[in-house]
Amino acid sequence: MAGTLDFSPDDRYNAFITTCSTAPFSGGALAGIAVAVKDNISTAGIETTCGSRILEGYIPPYDAYVVELLRREGAAIVGKTNMDEFGMGSTTETSAFGPTKNPVDPSRVPGGSSGGSAAAVAAGLVPMALGSDTGGSIRCPAAFCGVVGLKPTYGRVSRYGLIAYASSLEQVGPMARTVEDVSRVMSVIARYDPRDATMFDRPYDHRPSADIGGLRVGIPGEYFGEGVDPRVAKKVRDAIGVIEDLGASTVPVSIPGMRYALAAYYVICTAEASSNIARFDGVRYGPAVDTRKSWHEAYQDIRQEKLGPEVRRRVMLGTFALSAGYAGRYYAKALGARQKIRQDFERAFRDVDVIAGPTMPTVAFPLGERTDPVSMYLSDILTAPANLAGIPAISVPCGRVDGLPVGLQLMGRQFEEERIIDAAYAYEQGVKA
Amino acid sequence: MKTIVGLEIHVQLATATKLFCGCSTDYRDDGPNTHCCPICLGLPGSLPRLNRKAVEYGLLVAKALDMRVLEESDFARKNYFYPDLAKAYQITQSDRPLAVEGTVEIEDDEGHEKIVRITRVHLEEDPGRLVHVAGASKYSLVDYNRSGIPLLEIVTEPDMRSPQEARRFLNKLRTILEYLGVFDGEREGALRVDANISIEGSARVEVKNISSYKGVEKALTFEATRQRNLLRRGQTVARETRHFMEGRGITTSARGKEEAHDYRYFPDPDLGPIRVADRVAAIDLPELPTARKNRFMAQYGISLNHARTLTGDPRLADFYEHVAPADPILAATWAADILLGELNYRNMSIAAVPADRIRELLALLRAETITDAAGVQVLREMLDACAAGRPCEKPADIVKREGLARATGDDFVAIVQAVIASNPQAVEDYRAGKKGALNFIVGQVMKETRGRADPRELGRIVSECIEKGGV
Ligand SMILES: [Zn+2]
Numbered sequence: 001m002a003g004t005l006d007f008s009p010d011d012r013y014n015a016f017i018t019t020c021s022t023a024p025f026s027g028g029a030l031a032g033i034a035v036a037v038k039d040n041i042s043t044a045g046i047e048t049t050c051g052s053r054i055l056e057g058y059i060p061p062y063d064a065y066v067v068e069l070l071r072r073e074g075a076a077i078v079g080k081t082n083m084d085e086f087g088m089g090s091t092t093e094t095s096a097f098g099p100t101k102n103p104v105d106p107s108r109v110p111g112g113s114s115g116g117s118a119a120a121v122a123a124g125l126v127p128m129a130l131g132s133d134t135g136g137s138i139r140c141p142a143a144f145c146g147v148v149g150l151k152p153t154y155g156r157v158s159r160y161g162l163i164a165y166a167s168s169l170e171q172v173g174p175m176a177r178t179v180e181d182v183s184r185v186m187s188v189i190a191r192y193d194p195r196d197a198t199m200f201d202r203p204y205d206h207r208p209s210a211d212i213g214g215l216r217v218g219i220p221g222e223y224f225g226e227g228v229d230p231r232v233a234k235k236v237r238d239a240i241g242v243i244e245d246l247g248a249s250t251v252p253v254s255i256p257g258m259r260y261a262l263a264a265y266y267v268i269c270t271a272e273a274s275s276n277i278a279r280f281d282g283v284r285y286g287p288a289v290d291t292r293k294s295w296h297e298a299y300q301d302i303r304q305e306k307l308g309p310e311v312r313r314r315v316m317l318g319t320f321a322l323s324a325g326y327a328g329r330y331y332a333k334a335l336g337a338r339q340k341i342r343q344d345f346e347r348a349f350r351d352v353d354v355i356a357g358p359t360m361p362t363v364a365f366p367l368g369e370r371t372d373p374v375s376m377y378l379s380d381i382l383t384a385p386a387n388l389a390g391i392p393a394i395s396v397p398c399g400r401v402d403g404l405p406v407g408l409q410l411m412g413r414q415f416e417e418e419r420i421i422d423a424a425y426a427y428e429q430g431v432k433a
Numbered sequence: 434m435k436t437i438v439g440l441e442i443h444v445q446l447a448t449a450t451k452l453f454c455g456c457s458t459d460y461r462d463d464g465p466n467t468h469c470c471p472i473c474l475g476l477p478g479s480l481p482r483l484n485r486k487a488v489e490y491g492l493l494v495a496k497a498l499d500m501r502v503l504e505e506s507d508f509a510r511k512n513y514f515y516p517d518l519a520k521a522y523q524i525t526q527s528d529r530p531l532a533v534e535g536t537v538e539i540e541d542d543e544g545h546e547k548i549v550r551i552t553r554v555h556l557e558e559d560p561g562r563l564v565h566v567a568g569a570s571k572y573s574l575v576d577y578n579r580s581g582i583p584l585l586e587i588v589t590e591p592d593m594r595s596p597q598e599a600r601r602f603l604n605k606l607r608t609i610l611e612y613l614g615v616f617d618g619e620r621e622g623a624l625r626v627d628a629n630i631s632i633e634g635s636a637r638v639e640v641k642n643i644s645s646y647k648g649v650e651k652a653l654t655f656e657a658t659r660q661r662n663l664l665r666r667g668q669t670v671a672r673e674t675r676h677f678m679e680g681r682g683i684t685t686s687a688r689g690k691e692e693a694h695d696y697r698y699f700p701d702p703d704l705g706p707i708r709v710a711d712r713v714a715a716i717d718l719p720e721l722p723t724a725r726k727n728r729f730m731a732q733y734g735i736s737l738n739h740a741r742t743l744t745g746d747p748r749l750a751d752f753y754e755h756v757a758p759a760d761p762i763l764a765a766t767w768a769a770d771i772l773l774g775e776l777n778y779r780n781m782s783i784a785a786v787p788a789d790r791i792r793e794l795l796a797l798l799r800a801e802t803i804t805d806a807a808g809v810q811v812l813r814e815m816l817d818a819c820a821a822g823r824p825c826e827k828p829a830d831i832v833k834r835e836g837l838a839r840a841t842g843d844d845f846v847a848i849v850q851a852v853i854a855s856n857p858q859a860v861e862d863y864r865a866g867k868k869g870a871l872n873f874i875v876g877q878v879m880k881e882t883r884g885r886a887d888p889r890e891l892g893r894i895v896s897e898c899i900e901k902g903g904v
Pocket of ligand 1: 455469472
């Protein structure tokens with residue numbers, strides 16, 4: 001079975017940067033299924049911009065490994081989804097190609113940075129999509145748009161072809177309307193790739209099971225504290241109640257390192273970004289530099305002109321955090337805090353199988369509301385810890401507040417996606433019943 | 434006032450593929466940007482994958498230099514903008530190199546053995562190369578064929594005391610690298626040097642951009658003289674970076690540009706740490722130059738000078754061992770004193786010389802079938818044939834064709850008598866006791882016999898003939 005899929009969606013939410021009107025597909029586990037791919041994942045022959053003017057016109061000569069795997073299993077790659085520029089944002093508003101709107105309420109943000117993928121799934125334009133998650137970029141928009149999104153264990157999915165923002169934190173992961181579809185995509189993309197030296201050979205081959213009898217669920221107080229909308233907390237506690245009713249038990253746990261999480265996260269991700277983003281200089285791809293200028297001047301000018309303010313802010317923060325005389329005070333300290341958070345999770349997972357809490361402290365906020373960077377950074381507080389610890393985490397819809405979706409976040413031990421998927425699946429099926 | 438020199442040497446490792454991708458390293462005869470892929474072009478999303486062979490080569494060097502190999506080594510990013518640097522950072526090693534604290538033994542300027550301490554060795558990737566097309570000075574072109582070639586950086590302590598010592602150190606290091614088979618010295622730019630030089634008590638100057646090991650002595654000699662002259666005139670030496678202009682043999686100030694850099698090193702998140710200490714134990718070192726030199730003296734009974742010359746290049750040493758067995762001392766004399774000079778004259782490599790033919794030639798010499806002079810003539814014919822790509826004749830055939838077989842003295846009596854007859858003055862002088870006159874007559878006979886006779890035997894026959902009063 002092979003052919004082409006015609007794809008001409010009504011993209012009223014600006015979910016896509018590029019669409020492919022006819023997308024070829026072949027036979028396989030995902031034969032003929034339309035899959036949208038976040039625009040920071042390289043697709044041979046299809047423009048890949050990372051939501052940035054500086055990569056406008058860049059057509060990768062190769063497929064990211066995850067895209068290669070999707071194609072091999074028959075998926076039709078129908079388009080590239082909108083995102084915060086280079087993944088730097090939690091609303092998809094920093095995209096150079098305009099914000100994506102939340103299909104549940106178009107006056108609100110879809111979350112970010114994989115907002116385009118979440119919106120494309122929520123609006124029914126595609127059943128499945130790939131996102132990437134550096135500090136919550138899959139789970140946040142999944143929660144805000146009312147879909148399911150999984151951030152895999154660091155090292156379980158190849159990063160080869162994912163245009164790097166913060167290499168030590170990010171993973172490609174699936175987004176879909178159901179846990180089952182997320183699991184299907186995961187079993188296609190979680191395959192060992194020797195080209196990614198940070199990968200482990202731990203393929204995912206699992207069909208979700210709703211049998212969660214005996215599952216021990218940890219409830220960290222830090223996930224229900226200050227800054228979390230009580231109505232969101234209530235919805236999540238109700239959802240955990242459903243999981244208990246299905247045979248799980250709950251145990252209070254603590255992640256004291258959480259108070260350093262955001263600071264550590266922003267130092268590490270901006271430091272890595274300052275290095276990763278430096279190659280965009282107009283020499284090899286993207287818009288060409290003005291060759292009449294000296295190269296130093298030309299670099300400066302093109303980066304000033306083509307990179308958005310949030311990207312420039314983070315590049316400057318990261319450059320500062322790594323500079324001589326400051327690296328010890330910022331970067332080295334952040335690595336220490338990261339280590340502490342990792343240990344906190346390890347300790348907690350001695351007593352519990354999964355940890356549950358809200359994905360986001362609030363529901364989706366209005367477009368244009370969070371203009372100051374710090375309030376935007378604060379919205380990552382519940383998602384970034386899983387990236388710092390390298391553990392898998394899934395967001396599954398668990399009801400609404402004011403008509404807006406709330407996400408239940410389930411985190412697991414490294415390489416135990418199977419458990420959190422089963423718990424999410426059990427909840428999803430339990431609510432449906 | 435002592436001269437103090439320390440070196441940083443960048444060696445291109447002779448792996449088949451680049452440090453972080455599968456591209457071939459052998460791009461010498463190919464066009465620009467033909468040995469590239471998403472990884473060495475630094476295309477967005479590509480990731481480095483470490484070439485295990487390069488690590489193995491690095492550890493081989495570490496072991497040969499008697500270094501302490503770290504338990505765990507890792508890679509760091511050195512961040513800076515330059516058009517030849519595809520990712521805007523170079524993957525190198527910073528806090529945790531492969532190995533630290535080694536030694537190399539060299540001869541000092543008085544001929545005594547001395548130790549140069551090695552600070553560290555680490556792996557890094559070569560950047561691409563800027564190409565300036567003649568007549569198009571408005572822009573530069575970038576060739577990424579070199580991007581990602583594995584480099585081993587070897588850093589010494591400031592233990593050398595003269596430009597000559599620095600040259601001897603580099604020669605020794607190069608020989609060791611060639612013995613290890615990790616380095617192809619014939620590749621252009623395969624060895625590049627940054628040198629730190631100061632006059633004791635004054636500021637240190639870094640000379641960058643020395644792209645041949647022969648240039649090092651030249652650059653350092655210039656720089657030492659420049660610094661001494663400054664001090665002699667009562668001026669001070671500025672602490673700075675200078676560039677070596679190979680063509681003009683001088684150094685010029687980089688005007689502080691290079692020193693302003695903050696490279697913002699941090700561990701490369703794309704590459705995990707590598708456990709190296711475990712791997713080094715399993716490495717078998719080949720016999721190294723010093724050990725081989727000592728063995729040559731003991732096993733073959735040859736002189737220190739011959740042993741040192743013959744082990745200075747592993748291919749020459751192999752060649753010698755191939756031709757030595759029948760008569761090691763004769764073979765050493767011919768290989769070290771005669772053959773090397775003839776090769777140098779023809780700009781030929783020892784690799785182009787058929788060892789079996791040389792062995793046959795040595796057998797002819799040993800059996801006294803030909804004289805030394807005829808031997809040189811045969812050798813030259815063979816080398817000329819090799820250099821011209823012609824098949825190399827057997828020495829015995831050349832001897833036969835050219836009639837070079839050693840004749841016994843009696844074969845030359847007629848010639849001797851003819852020479853004596855036509856040089857009455859020389860005969861007079863000889864009779865008058867002038868020893869030089871005999872040499873003159875022997876020389877004349879040698880000329881006539883084209884080297885086929887042994888000069889000592891000829892001398893005897895000449896004096897016999899004169900004394901017999903044959904004329
Ligand atoms: Zn390559």
